[in-house]
Amino acid sequence: MRTIIRILIGLILVLALVLIGAFACIRNSLPKTSGRVKLAGLDGQLEIVRDKDGVPHIFAATDHDAFFAIGYVHRAAETAWPALSQESQSALTAYAAGVNAWLEEGHVLPVEFLILGVKPEPWTVYDSLVWSKMMSWDLGGNYDMELLRVKLAQALGPERAAQLLPAYPEDGTTILSQNELAPQTSDTLLDIDTQLQTLFHLRGLDVGSNNWVVSGKLTESGLPLLANDPHLGARIPSIWYLAEIQGENIHVIGITFPGLPILAAGHNEDIAWGVTNVGPDVQDLYVEQVNPKNLNQYKVNDKQNFVYADTKGNIGYYAPGRIPIRSKGQGLAPVPGWNDDYKWESWIPFDELPHAYNPEKGYIATANNKVISDEYPYFISAQWASPQRAQRISEMIEEMSSGSEKISVDDMAVIQADQHSAQIRELLPLLLQITPVDDRQKEALSYLQNWDGDTGKDSIATSIYQAWFRQLGPAVFEDDLRGDLYDDLAERVHETFLINIMTNENNVWCDNFLTTPSENCADIAQTALDRGLDDLEDRMGKNMSRWQWGNIHLTQYPHAPFSEVDALKRFFHREIANGGDKYTVNVAPPKYSNQENPYYQFHVPSYRQIVDLSAWNSSRFIHTTGQSGNVISPHYDDFIERHQAVEYLPMSFGRDHVTGDVLVMQPK
Numbered sequence: 001m002r003t004i005i006r007i008l009i010g011l012i013l014v015l016a017l018v019l020i021g022a023f024a025c026i027r028n029s030l031p032k033t034s035g036r037v038k039l040a041g042l043d044g045q046l047e048i049v050r051d052k053d054g055v056p057h058i059f060a061a062t063d064h065d066a067f068f069a070i071g072y073v074h075r076a077a078e079t080a081w082p083a084l085s086q087e088s089q090s091a092l093t094a095y096a097a098g099v100n101a102w103l104e105e106g107h108v109l110p111v112e113f114l115i116l117g118v119k120p121e122p123w124t125v126y127d128s129l130v131w132s133k134m135m136s137w138d139l140g141g142n143y144d145m146e147l148l149r150v151k152l153a154q155a156l157g158p159e160r161a162a163q164l165l166p167a168y169p170e171d172g173t174t175i176l177s178q179n180e181l182a183p184q185t186s187d188t189l190l191d192i193d194t195q196l197q198t199l200f201h202l203r204g205l206d207v208g209s210n211n212w213v214v215s216g217k218l219t220e221s222g223l224p225l226l227a228n229d230p231h232l233g234a235r236i237p238s239i240w241y242l243a244e245i246q247g248e249n250i251h252v253i254g255i256t257f258p259g260l261p262i263l264a265a266g267h268n269e270d271i272a273w274g275v276t277n278v279g280p281d282v283q284d285l286y287v288e289q290v291n292p293k294n295l296n297q298y299k300v301n302d303k304q305n306f307v308y309a310d311t312k313g314n315i316g317y318y319a320p321g322r323i324p325i326r327s328k329g330q331g332l333a334p335v336p337g338w339n340d341d342y343k344w345e346s347w348i349p350f351d352e353l354p355h356a357y358n359p360e361k362g363y364i365a366t367a368n369n370k371v372i373s374d375e376y377p378y379f380i381s382a383q384w385a386s387p388q389r390a391q392r393i394s395e396m397i398e399e400m401s402s403g404s405e406k407i408s409v410d411d412m413a414v415i416q417a418d419q420h421s422a423q424i425r426e427l428l429p430l431l432l433q434i435t436p437v438d439d440r441q442k443e444a445l446s447y448l449q450n451w452d453g454d455t456g457k458d459s460i461a462t463s464i465y466q467a468w469f470r471q472l473g474p475a476v477f478e479d480d481l482r483g484d485l486y487d488d489l490a491e492r493v494h495e496t497f498l499i500n501i502m503t504n505e506n507n508v509w510c511d512n513f514l515t516t517p518s519e520n521c522a523d524i525a526q527t528a529l530d531r532g533l534d535d536l537e538d539r540m541g542k543n544m545s546r547w548q549w550g551n552i553h554l555t556q557y558p559h560a561p562f563s564e565v566d567a568l569k570r571f572f573h574r575e576i577a578n579g580g581d582k583y584t585v586n587v588a589p590p591k592y593s594n595q596e597n598p599y600y601q602f603h604v605p606s607y608r609q610i611v612d613l614s615a616w617n618s619s620r621f622i623h624t625t626g627q628s629g630n631v632i633s634p635h636y637d638d639f640i641e642r643h644q645a646v647e648y649l650p651m652s653f654g655r656d657h658v659t660g661d662v663l664v665m666q667p668k
Contacts, residue, residue, distance in 0.1 A: 030633055031073070031107075033661040039101045041094075042068060042667035051660040053649050054627030054635035057244040057253075064094045066247030067261045069665065071098025071123075074241060074258040092125040095261035099123040110630045112562070131259040150334060156480060209276035210416075210585060210605075212365035212393055213307040213315045215358065218401040220408045221614035224309035227412045228265050228274025229605035231587050236557040236574050236637065237629035240264075240607050242621060244653060253653050255607045255623065265609060267619070267653075272611035276305040276366045305366040309613050317364045318355040319371055323348045323380055348378045362401070365393045367585075388422035388583040396585075409618055412610045415585060417646035423583035424453040424465060430502045431468055434525055441526075443544055444533055455588075457550030457579035463540075464547065466581065466599060467532030468525075470592050475528040476501060479512045550577030552599040553590060555644065557625055557637075574625065574637050576644050586646065608648065617657050620648035 033050045046060035046069055056073045060066040071094065100122045113119065152161035211228040219225050232239060244253040245263075254266015265274045308316040324344040336342065354371045356364060367389035371380060396415050400407050428448065436442040444464050451461040476498070501507045502521045510521040519527075540547050559572035578601055580588030590599040604624055612618040624643050628635040642648075652658050 030628075030630055032663060034663055036664045036666065037105075038666050038668040039072075040668045041097045041101060042665060045664060045666045047655075048073060048663040048665065049655070049658045049660050050663070051652065051658060053242075053638070054633075055242045055244070055649065055652075057246075057652070057655070057658045057660075059246045059655050061248060063247035063249050064090065065665075066245050066250060067091045067094035068098040068101070070243060070245055070256060070261050071095035071100075072102050072665070073243070074099060074256070089125070091261045092128050095128065096123045096125050111632070115562075115568070128260050131257075135257070152481075160480075209305075210365075210367045210389060210393060210587075211274035211276050211305065211307045212363060212397065212415075213274070213309050213317075214397060214401075214407050214412075215315045215362040216313045216613075218362045218397070218407050219614075220406040221612065223311065223313055223612075223614035224272075224315050225407060225409060225412050225613070226272045226274055226307060226309045226315075226611045227416060227609065228276075228307070229416055229608045230265065230275060230277075231603060232606040234555060234557050234602055234604040234606075234624060236559050236572070236625045238606065238623045238625045238639075240623040242623060242627060242649070244658070246655075253651060254609065254621065265607065266621075267611050267616065271308060271310040272613060272619075273309075274307050274609065274611075277368055305371070307364055307366065309611070311613055313613075314358055315364060316355070316357045317366070319353050320350070321353075323353070323378070325378065348380075352378070354380075363394075363397050365390055365397065367393060386423065386583065388426075389585055389587070392418065392420065392422050392585055409610055409612050409620070413620070413646065413648070416605075416608055416610070418585040419455045419580045419588075421453045421455050421581050421583045423581070424451075424455070426499060427469065427502075428453070428465065430499070430525060431465065431529070434522070434529060437526070440533055441529060444529070447544070455549065455579050455581050455584055457548065457553065457577050459549045459579065460544060460547045462549040462579070462581070463536060463552065463599075464532070464544075466549070466553075466590060467536050468529050469532075470590070470598060471528040471531040471535070472498060472502075472525070473592075475524045475531070476509055479515075480509075549579055552597075553578055553580075553588070553601060554597075554599075555588065555601045555604060557640065558602075572631055574640055576640055578644055605643075608643075608646070609651070610648070611651070616653040617650070619651035619653070621651045622648050 033048075043062045043065050044060075046058065046065050048069055049057045049059070051057065058066055058069045058073070060069055067090075074095075103120060103122065109119070155161075209228070209230040211226075211230075213224055213226040215224055216222045239257070240255040241258050242254075243256045243263075245251070245256075250268070252263050252266055252268045254263045256262065257264055266272070306318050306320065308314075308318070325346045325348060327343050327345045328341050354376070367387075369387045369390040393415060396418065397407065400411050428451070432445065432448060434441070434445065436445055447461045447464055451459075451465075455462040501509045502525060507521055510524045511518045536544075536547055536552075539552055554575045555578045557574040557576075559569075562568040562572040578588050580586045580601075582589035587603070587605060588601045589603050591602050592598045594600055594602075607621070607623045609621040610619060622639055622643055625640055626633070626635040626638045630636060
């Protein structure tokens with residue numbers, strides 16, 4: 001017996017030593033944040049100061065060394081190269097050298113590399129270009145709407161299909177008013193969307209963002225305030241990396257994009273900027289006639305809304321980029337590619353792209369809503385976000401600046417945190433018209449009677465409303481859209497269309513032609529409510545007092561690839577209870593097409609910034625998860641709770657305003 005005990009003790013000691021050694025090895029994969037290193041390829045000495053939140057502040061004497069350093073701290077498309085300017089080529093070259101300098105130092109790699117048994121290849125300038133193109137793909141998302149239009153037209157006919165994807169509301173908020181404007185398909189084609197999503201796991205559908213800029217005449221300081229929160233798919237580690245970069249000719253702070261030596265949003269010493277997705281139609285699908293004897297033969301004949309502010313008090317907006325002018329059509333569905341009827345003739349001239357400068361109303365707000373009024377002479381898109389977020393932002397700005405009131409940095413934060421859903425305000429009256437048929441419906445409707453549309457995570461009314469709204473679409477369309485076709489439409493069901501249906505008591509869409517007797521829209525609303533309450537009971541029990549929205553509405557931060565591995569998911573995956581919905585400024589859309597967890601949130605404000613042009617160091621920023629992709633780092637997930645609570649980090653700008661660990665880099 002003693003022998004067995006000794007053997008067990010010995011095995012435990014050996015296992016403990018192995019675990020300690022493994023942890024020590026993995027811990028060595030954390031970046032060096034202080035001391036001195038000598039590296040080939042530097043022009044001179046530079047400093048990287050990491051503050052308590054892991055944000056690097058790079059201070060170099062030359063731009064080359066600044067780009068080298070950001071590549072070093074990031075560390076972890078050949079035909080496009082000749083088209084780049086010499087300045088861009090130099091920046092990408094220095095950046096790649098910085099990434100490879102870290103790799104060549106022989107650091108222990110993060111645990112993902114150890115588990116998968118892979119070793120990264122040296123980074124090249126072409127890797128940066130390919131990564132930028134993948135981001136462009138992720139922000140696109142127009143091609144799948146073309147395919148959906150074809151599917152709907154085949155199932156319903158062109159006229160009814162057009163009703164499902166209605167035009168932008170006539171009274172919907174546009175970024176620029178008119179007076180602010182400056183001068184038939186095979187199954188193989190229809191399967192393209194599924195194949196592409198399986199291959200890349202990317203989808204532009206949920207892409208959205210908010211930004212707004214307020215002129216000094218509406219602010220407490222007398223100089224502009226600028227806010228931005230681009231919306232992207234949630235992930236861990238975050239797609240963004242906070243950094244300050246100073247060289248000979250540059251001094252910027254904001255969000256960088258690992259893989260590229262650029263800032264997507266932030267400020268320099270003179271101006272601040274933020275971005276949202278314009279959503280232009282810059283993807284067209286062409287049906288080609290392929291030679292069946294030779295499949296290589298066929299018959300022939302990034303766009304963003306930028307808001308801007310500067311230290312002189314100016315504010316502005318521009319939607320730069322190349323938007324096509326088509327010879328025929330608007331690119332809404334696949335077209336023949338074997339002739340020139342649908343070719344792109346040219347681009348909208350730069351000077352005629354949507355833009356504004358110091359508008360009279362004193363602010364500019366964009367939220368992926370329609371950019372221009374109907375009088376604009378060029379076609380930009382038929383796929384705009386609903387106007388509710390933009391309307392809510394505009395309402396809050398005007399309310400905060402009414403009379404003698406002036407807007408502060410704290411006020412801008414209140415707008416970014418807002419979880420009042422304008423969409424609910426439009427549809428809630430339809431739900432409250434239901435006459436309850438049992439005690440359960442009566443109790444559920446009582447939570448909605450005096451509800452103001454606040455979708456905070458403690459709201460019970462939000463759970464009931466969202467469960468009803470999720471079931472409303474299927475109740476209306478289940479007889480018309482079979483199989484996966486409704487799932488394709490589920491995230492795009494336009495509330496304007498549903499309002500139009502539900503306010504017309506005998507609308508043909510409300511009658512399920514598979515059943516008798518015929519139904520009206522009141523019947524459909526009642527059916528959706530019953531189904532929604534059944535769903536909530538299954539998920540949270542029968543006690544409605546426990547139906548808080550945050551119990552089922554959890555923001556997901558998936559890790560690629562280990563969130564898909566049950567044994568590893570608990571270590572790498574993160575989630576947190578949240579409020580909000582698709583139409584709140586603090587956007588938090590549930591994913592209705594996710595059958596297992598339809599209220600989970602996978603799409604987030606990926607970064608928030610508020611820039612004070614009167615005092616750079618009063619500015620704030622934060623992204624979603626943390627500054628490290630290393631699971632054992634304290635900065636792997638230390639932003640998650642603060643981001644959910646809409647808290648910020650100081651946007652410290654300049655060497656005199658930064659303290660922390662200092663890593664000195666010198667040329668070898």
